[in-house]
Amino acid sequence: MKPQGNVEIYRVAFDAANSELAEISAEFERLRIRKEHIEKLVQVLQPLIAEGEETVERTSVAGSAPNTENTAESPIEARGGSEAVPADPFQRRIDHVLGIGGGIRDVRKYSRQF
Incomplete structure (x- = not known):
């Protein structure tokens, strides 16, 4: 078998x-x-x-x-810092991955709460 x-x-x-x-x-x-x-x-x-x-x-x-x-201007100054949201969806993805997107929070601020 x-x-x-x-x-x-x-x-x-x-x-x-x-x-x-x-x-x-x-x-x-x-x-x-x-x-x-x-x-x-x-x-x-x-x-x-x-x-x-x-x-x-x-x-x-x-x-x-x-x-x-x-x-x-530098690219960050031209973008207006992290408050400005780029219109280009690819640029938004790049910003998100790099951690400079509009909706990204600094994890260090919140990690101490847990």
Whole structure:
């Protein structure tokens, strides 16, 4: 009976691996489709991006660009400290991970209560 028990264990492991492979394949296909949608979106938005760059180039060539020596700020100053919430969702995630997001509390203040 011992050899038959080993076969059953391998059968269960094989079925579990096949199940995981099917899940990974489905997730891969979902991500591939999402990638295609994003690539199409980038193609559609490319003329708008190029138009915006031309506008910036025209204003800098015309001499209407502000003096950058006195207006340069650090990224934290430009953001207004931790009170300002960035409009970019990716920047909010980065701020959250770095611990500088608007809703992040200093854990040290609260850890002594417990």
